[in-house]
Amino acid sequence: MVSRRKFLKGLGIAFGCLMAPPAYAIGIEPFRLRVQRYAVTPPRWPKDLKLKAALIADPHVCDPWMGLERLRFIVNRTNALKPDIILMLGDYVAGHRLRTGSIPSQAWADVFGGFSAPLGTHAVLGNHDWWDDRSIQRSGTGIPFAGKALINAGIELYQNRAVRLQKDGRAFWLAGLDDQIALVPNKAVNRKRWQGADDLKGTLAQVSDDAPVLLMAHEPRIIRKVPSRVSLTFSGHTHGGQINCFGYKPVSGTTLGKDRNYGHIVYPGPPGTGGAATPAANGRHLVISGGLGCSILPVRFGVPPEITVVELGGEEDTTGAVPIEKPTV
Numbered sequence: 001m002v003s004r005r006k007f008l009k010g011l012g013i014a015f016g017c018l019m020a021p022p023a024y025a026i027g028i029e030p031f032r033l034r035v036q037r038y039a040v041t042p043p044r045w046p047k048d049l050k051l052k053a054a055l056i057a058d059p060h061v062c063d064p065w066m067g068l069e070r071l072r073f074i075v076n077r078t079n080a081l082k083p084d085i086i087l088m089l090g091d092y093v094a095g096h097r098l099r100t101g102s103i104p105s106q107a108w109a110d111v112f113g114g115f116s117a118p119l120g121t122h123a124v125l126g127n128h129d130w131w132d133d134r135s136i137q138r139s140g141t142g143i144p145f146a147g148k149a150l151i152n153a154g155i156e157l158y159q160n161r162a163v164r165l166q167k168d169g170r171a172f173w174l175a176g177l178d179d180q181i182a183l184v185p186n187k188a189v190n191r192k193r194w195q196g197a198d199d200l201k202g203t204l205a206q207v208s209d210d211a212p213v214l215l216m217a218h219e220p221r222i223i224r225k226v227p228s229r230v231s232l233t234f235s236g237h238t239h240g241g242q243i244n245c246f247g248y249k250p251v252s253g254t255t256l257g258k259d260r261n262y263g264h265i266v267y268p269g270p271p272g273t274g275g276a277a278t279p280a281a282n283g284r285h286l287v288i289s290g291g292l293g294c295s296i297l298p299v300r301f302g303v304p305p306e307i308t309v310v311e312l313g314g315e316e317d318t319t320g321a322v323p324i325e326k327p328t329v
Contacts, residue, residue, distance in 0.1 A: 032304040033077065033292075038264050039311045042285035045212045045231040049170045050313035053214075054083035054117070057236025057308070058126065060293030061108040062094035063101040071111045074292065078115060078307050084167060085119035088112070088155070089236035090126025090179065090218035092146050095295030105149035113153035119165055122156045122174060123147075126218040126237065128295070130182035130197065140183055140191070158216060160199040162206040171211040175203050175230075180219045200225055220256060223267045223286045232312065233286045238262060240290035244302030262288050262303070 041047050056078065059066050078086065092108065115121040129146035130136065136144050147157050156163070158176020165174055178197035185191055200222065207213055212231045220235035240262035256265070266283040289308040294300060 033074065034304050034306050035077075035081065035309055036290065036306040037309045037311070038287055039314065040232060040264060040285060040287065041313055042232045043283075044228070045312055046170070047313055049167065049172070049212070050311070051167050051172070052082070052084045053234070053310045053312070054078050054081055054086045055089060055234055055236070055287070055289045055308035055310065056086065056112075056115075056292070057089040057289040058091040058095075058239055058291030058293050058295070059108075060094045060096070060128070060295060061092055061103050062099040063103065065099065065298050066094075066293045068103060068107060068111055071108060072114070074307065075111060075114045079117075081307070081309060083117045083309065085165075085174075086115045086117045086121040087174075087216055087234055088121065088123035088150075089216060089234060089289060089291075090124050091128045091236065091291075091293070091295070092126070092150075093128050093132045095128045095293070096297060098298050105145050106152060109146075109149035109153040109155070112150070112155060115155075119167065120156060121154075122158060122163075122176065122216070123150050124158050124176040124216045124218055125179050125182075127179050127181045130179050131184060137184060137186060138189055140189065140195070141197075159197070160203045162203055162213070164208075164211065171209070173207050173211055173213040174216070175207070175213055176216040177203060177218075177222065180217070180222060198222070204229065220261075220265075220286055220288050223256070223265070223284055226267075226284050228269055228284060230284065232310075233284070234289070234310070235286060236289045236291050238288055238291075239293075239295060239300070240288075240303035242294065242296075242300055242303055262290055 059071065061071065093105070094102065125144060125147050129144050133144040136142050143159070151157050159178040162173050162175035164171055177200060180196040180198045181194050182197035183191060183195040185193060204213070204227070213229060215226060215230045215233040217233055217235050219237045223233055226233055238261040265286045265288065267286060269283050287308065287310055290303050290306045292305045
């Protein structure tokens with residue numbers, strides 16, 4: 001016969017085991033930080049042009065989950081990696097209401113202004129950066145306050161523009177799209193559908209020579225439209241699904257699917273380029289960062305916050321590449 005003491009002890013252990021995963025997902029993993037590395041030499045990128053890019057995605061700044069001290073730690077950790085270029089991929093403002101305090105945009109932007117790389121720091125905006133600015137939701141155009149704060153901090157902001165850069169005397173283009181779901185439906189301004197502020201065609205039209213092209217785009221779904229002219233696309237937005245419980249991924253975060261919301265992905269090339277038959281050689285390459293913060297709920301499990309480092313040129317590590325054999329719509 002089980003004594004009352006043993007029963008209560010067993011009940012306490014069972015309750016502790018039941019509560020441990022949620023406690024870890026809320027109180028521990030969101031505060032972790034890892035460096036996730038990829039070695040990629042996609043088609044149309046010269047193997048002898050070496051470039052080290054640090055990706056900073058989805059910080060969703062707020063207290064207590066992503067306060068200024070944590071941001072300073074992330075900036076210092078990124079600088080210590082000695083990247084050639086730093087690419088910021090959007091969603092700087094918080095994406096949930098479960099927070100103890102908000103942080104003014106200029107305060108967090110000034111911390112990000114401490115990034116240091118020879119080729120500078122370059123940023124695009126995310127959906128929450130647009131959604132959080134009520135005035136721009138009414139006007140439907142312009143620079144959200146998050147973007148203005150980044151500019152004031154000395155960070156290059158890309159809203160559908162391309163810039164020609166050089167590394168070791170070799171040229172390449174860096175292009176950045178504005179957000180693809182920037183404007184929410186709004187009866188007050190007779191906007192019945194979600195609208196994007198992105199202009200892929202107009203952005204790539206600014207590329208004026210045959211130097212390779214890198215593209216920043218907050219949402220990864222744009223890869224379905226990216227032409228083969230682009231060597232590599234960088235995205236965030238998904239947080240890697242934010243939850244990966246021993247292979248169970250309840251959230252996708254992208255129309256590419258739950259198994260294609262994180263990491264190095266190879267999308268089939270356009271018709272006539274070999275398509276799915278030889279995805280690595282002819283496909284369009286995409287790296288999705290797992291990002292730093294949380295959206296909807298302040299929970300991460302099995303997908304710790306990360307600084308993503310992508311090294312282009314040299315030998316490619318394809319072990320983590322996920323080919324998409326058939327386009328997902």
